[in-house]
Amino acid sequence: MAAAGIRYFDRFGVTEELIARTIAEALSRGGDFADVFFQHAVTNDLALEDGSVNRAFTTVQLGVGVRVVKGDQTGYGYSEDLSLPALLSCARTAATIADGPSREAPSRYHVQSGLPQRYPVRLRWEEIGAERKLPLLGGLNERLLSADRRMRKVSVHFRDEAGAVLIADSQGRIVEDEQPMTLLYVSCLAEDGSRRESGGYNVAGRAGFEFYTPDRLDRVVREAVKRTAILFEAVPAPAGEMPVVLAAGSSGILLHEAIGHGMEADFNRKGVSIYADKIGKPIAAPFVNIVDDGTNEGARGAINVDDEGNAAGCTRLVEGGVLATYMHDAISAKHYGVAPTGNGRRESYQHAPLPRMRATYMLPGPHKKDEIIASVKRGIYCENFTNGQVNIGAGDFTFYVKNGWLIEDGKLSRPVKDVNIIGNGPRALEKVDMVSDDLAIDEGGWTCGKDGQSVPVSQGLPTVRVSSMTVGGRGQP
Amino acid sequence: MSDPMDQGELAAAARAAVELARKKGAQEVAAGAYRARHVEVSWRDGQLEKVSEATSRGLGFELYVDGRYSAVGTSDLRPEALDRFLGDAVALTRKLEPDPFRTLPDEKLYHPRAQVDLELEDPSHEALTPARRREIVAEVEAAARAVKGAGAILSVTTSFSDSHSTGFRVHSNGFEGSSRGTDFWIAAEVSAKDPDGRRPEDWSAVGSRFYAALPDAAGVGRTAAERALSRLGSRKGESAVLPMLVENRCAARLVSFLFGALSGGSLQQRRSFLEGKLGEEIGSPALDIRDEPHVKRGFGSRLYDREGLASKPFRVFEQGRLASYYIDTYYGKKLRMAPTTRGPSNLAWGPGVGDQAELVRAVGEGILVTGFLGGNSNGTTGDFSLGAQGFRIRGGQLAEPVGEMNVSGNHLELWHRLAAVGSDPYPYSAMRTPSLLFEGVQFAGL
Numbered sequence: 054m055a056a057a058g059i060r061y062f063d064r065f066g067v068t069e070e071l072i073a074r075t076i077a078e079a080l081s082r083g084g085d086f087a088d089v090f091f092q093h094a095v096t097n098d099l100a101l102e103d104g105s106v107n108r109a110f111t112t113v114q115l116g117v118g119v120r121v122v123k124g125d126q127t128g129y130g131y132s133e134d135l136s137l138p139a140l141l142s143c144a145r146t147a148a149t150i151a152d153g154p155s156r157e158a159p160s161r162y163h164v165q166s167g168l169p170q171r172y173p174v175r176l177r178w179e180e181i182g183a184e185r186k187l188p189l190l191g192g193l194n195e196r197l198l199s200a201d202r203r204m205r206k207v208s209v210h211f212r213d214e215a216g217a218v219l220i221a222d223s224q225g226r227i228v229e230d231e232q233p234m235t236l237l238y239v240s241c242l243a244e245d246g247s248r249r250e251s252g253g254y255n256v257a258g259r260a261g262f263e264f265y266t267p268d269r270l271d272r273v274v275r276e277a278v279k280r281t282a283i284l285f286e287a288v289p290a291p292a293g294e295m296p297v298v299l300a301a302g303s304s305g306i307l308l309h310e311a312i313g314h315g316m317e318a319d320f321n322r323k324g325v326s327i328y329a330d331k332i333g334k335p336i337a338a339p340f341v342n343i344v345d346d347g348t349n350e351g352a353r354g355a356i357n358v359d360d361e362g363n364a365a366g367c368t369r370l371v372e373g374g375v376l377a378t379y380m381h382d383a384i385s386a387k388h389y390g391v392a393p394t395g396n397g398r399r400e401s402y403q404h405a406p407l408p409r410m411r412a413t414y415m416l417p418g419p420h421k422k423d424e425i426i427a428s429v430k431r432g433i434y435c436e437n438f439t440n441g442q443v444n445i446g447a448g449d450f451t452f453y454v455k456n457g458w459l460i461e462d463g464k465l466s467r468p469v470k471d472v473n474i475i476g477n478g479p480r481a482l483e484k485v486d487m488v489s490d491d492l493a494i495d496e497g498g499w500t501c502g503k504d505g506q507s508v509p510v511s512q513g514l515p516t517v518r519v520s521s522m523t524v525g526g527r528g529q530p
Numbered sequence: 531m532s533d534p535m536d537q538g539e540l541a542a543a544a545r546a547a548v549e550l551a552r553k554k555g556a557q558e559v560a561a562g563a564y565r566a567r568h569v570e571v572s573w574r575d576g577q578l579e580k581v582s583e584a585t586s587r588g589l590g591f592e593l594y595v596d597g598r599y600s601a602v603g604t605s606d607l608r609p610e611a612l613d614r615f616l617g618d619a620v621a622l623t624r625k626l627e628p629d630p631f632r633t634l635p636d637e638k639l640y641h642p643r644a645q646v647d648l649e650l651e652d653p654s655h656e657a658l659t660p661a662r663r664r665e666i667v668a669e670v671e672a673a674a675r676a677v678k679g680a681g682a683i684l685s686v687t688t689s690f691s692d693s694h695s696t697g698f699r700v701h702s703n704g705f706e707g708s709s710r711g712t713d714f715w716i717a718a719e720v721s722a723k724d725p726d727g728r729r730p731e732d733w734s735a736v737g738s739r740f741y742a743a744l745p746d747a748a749g750v751g752r753t754a755a756e757r758a759l760s761r762l763g764s765r766k767g768e769s770a771v772l773p774m775l776v777e778n779r780c781a782a783r784l785v786s787f788l789f790g791a792l793s794g795g796s797l798q799q800r801r802s803f804l805e806g807k808l809g810e811e812i813g814s815p816a817l818d819i820r821d822e823p824h825v826k827r828g829f830g831s832r833l834y835d836r837e838g839l840a841s842k843p844f845r846v847f848e849q850g851r852l853a854s855y856y857i858d859t860y861y862g863k864k865l866r867m868a869p870t871t872r873g874p875s876n877l878a879w880g881p882g883v884g885d886q887a888e889l890v891r892a893v894g895e896g897i898l899v900t901g902f903l904g905g906n907s908n909g910t911t912g913d914f915s916l917g918a919q920g921f922r923i924r925g926g927q928l929a930e931p932v933g934e935m936n937v938s939g940n941h942l943e944l945w946h947r948l949a950a951v952g953s954d955p956y957p958y959s960a961m962r963t964p965s966l967l968f969e970g971v972q973f974a975g976l
Contacts, residue, residue, distance in 0.1 A: 292938070
């Protein structure tokens, strides 16, 4: 049978007939819904250390996962072998979640066309050889080493990913999406007398080689040097409760942890999120608007379609300070009787999808950055972050500040570094009392972990003031 | 393949992979073939939540081509695809810069391999039935819901998972090794409703290499429920410098930062706060840790490490003194140091002074940390700052639950303040951390 309509996965022998027989087997015990997820991903890593690009890492992932859903229940099987017997075996495994008479599978499948193009690639990774990438790494090394006399070691890590997913389901839909990705991490180690500090910068996006414009590479060098050098001037951060001002950009980590995870619908359908039962209720000042958006062109968190084949749009989580909607996958959307929001994502064919964030950010507000900083007598200004975490039910969340400043008498006074900040989600949102007009979406390589699955995300924020949070430093309060 | 775990077929696949890579132009090769079967059943509030079952497989290579190096892996094992994959990988490696430090390990270090049965594979694994797995997850929930105060429980999720993995590794300079193992885990997560609207959660999990050696399933449910309920009414405490008792279960987080600074890579890249400190006192005499690769049924047990080096026990910290780094072949050559092993196997701590209750009594006033939340540690400087929750200790007894707090310090100071370790190594992790008691730790809160 001809694979009419299947483009990318045709090369692996994936046909509509193969899909039809797999879905029929998956529904053989009466599941409500079934889908098949094919994935091919080629990841290439190049790394520079001690001045030379002398190591490469390549990984090829090819596999398929079959899922059967019955109510809120999930059966799942996966395989690296795409043959019919292997697929039928996965389908039989997944089918065991149900235990009834078989459900009829569709007789026809329709390959969807006309997906949005949120990551148009000009220079495809399949066509960019190592000889194009190597000078980029070497050039960054030279520029970084010569930028500051204290610079001792530079490492550069470059990654590109090419590949595609195909999702077919028991509604007869087939969707294919090619999903490129690239990341560049630079880290610097500097010495000044007996003191040593390490810092760096990273950029990421769904794009091809054209992502690395001269402007972007200049910024990588400038930011990596600046973020390392400033550490030598840093004083210990204070300990205790105080106002916290978040710089525009990667401070969106606040939203990711304080509200993002808690708004993923699986935690709410299970009743375990601190935001369960809060839809329609005010949770923040009226000028607070928060979205989770799959549509930002080229962003690391952008998707044309989610991993369940649903359109990914812009989901308004908080509108005018009121909790508007959760982020849904197919299971939670059915549970709540709403349309899926395109948040069903998975790390790979080895995992069933879950409601996950894409690019989470706050829309601009009525204040000005200078006005916000000037309003703080004593507090912390947070610029750069490494990681964060949240307890979904208790609501306690953290984010780790790599670089920041003390604010004294309305001015950025001295740099601080390496301090964790902890708060409670709903209480921190209530305390967001100033929001600036300078929204920036960070270009960094953020990855979100949940239930052992990692997915790429983006985040952003305008300059924001939180009137009080606990700063985990060691200096005087 | 008839038996997906058949070692003979894996060995043949790994040997053929080495030959293919050489034919494609690699002078030296390390190749590994693996298969893993993983089954997981989860259960929530009276019904099955998810069943997942799969056998997965792949091949990995380290290629040494004309003085250059790459490491590649694939799950696409169709012969023509593998042939093309290796051809491309060798061509890519040739484009890199040469690296004189990159070689296969010295073959003398592959020997002597200990002649012991580590007991890592449960032969009765295949006898475990889907029905039994489902009975266990239901039993764990029932136990969670039977504890005192269970009326405040919002949701109980339990799971049973087991895996069976097998691998075979071949190096072109004479190494061959096969590894097989099983593990079984029972876990529970419980959420409770606090009158103030918060929904604190906690978990419990037990695991074993052998199914029959798993502790009582009901205990997992009870522990998770009691822990979640004990979080009700938690408050932020005041900022203060206090003794910190770290529960054995979460102490691995602190210890892993210390061990990260011992790796050859971080030393050579000068990103280690322990660089140049071999033989020096890093902590109090209570910091006493051995690396023990040959523990029977251990989660980190091995006869050879990821490079094929024969594993042997050694001291990492001896009464506070740093006795050894973790040095692999590559960074050993760059540092002109003899390789030890790339990373920890099982850790064994020196004798402790009692269980958690005894340490609580001994400390009198302080905070018991039962969970870290987020935070990080700067490997270059040793500065750390971590979110924490737990219980206030007053008058030698556990008092009110505290949360939304932070602890911070520097590892080069912290480990000197290690006043005591417990005699209660956490059995469900290769790090086997005991309770750790530190004096004078900065807590941030109100």
